[in-house]
Amino acid sequence: MPTFHVEMFEGRTVEQKRKFVEExxxxxCxxxxxxxSAVDIVITDVKRENWATGGELWSDKQ
Structure with a gap:
């Protein structure tokens, strides 16, 4: 059974997530x-203040 763990910034709508998991x-398949029925997708919404790239929090980016 394929299982996908997806982390993304919070703020997507339920409809956007629905379309994403459908696709x-x-x-x-x-x-x-x-x-x-064998495909599981776990979405974790992450606040920008809890994600950093290149030593900089995304919440600090303009």
């Missing part, structure tokens, strides 16, 4: 030949 599931 990831569709492409996974097409590529791996598995049933949609």
């Amino acid at each position: 990831v599931t569709r492409v996974t 097409e590529t791996l030949g598995c049933a949609a």
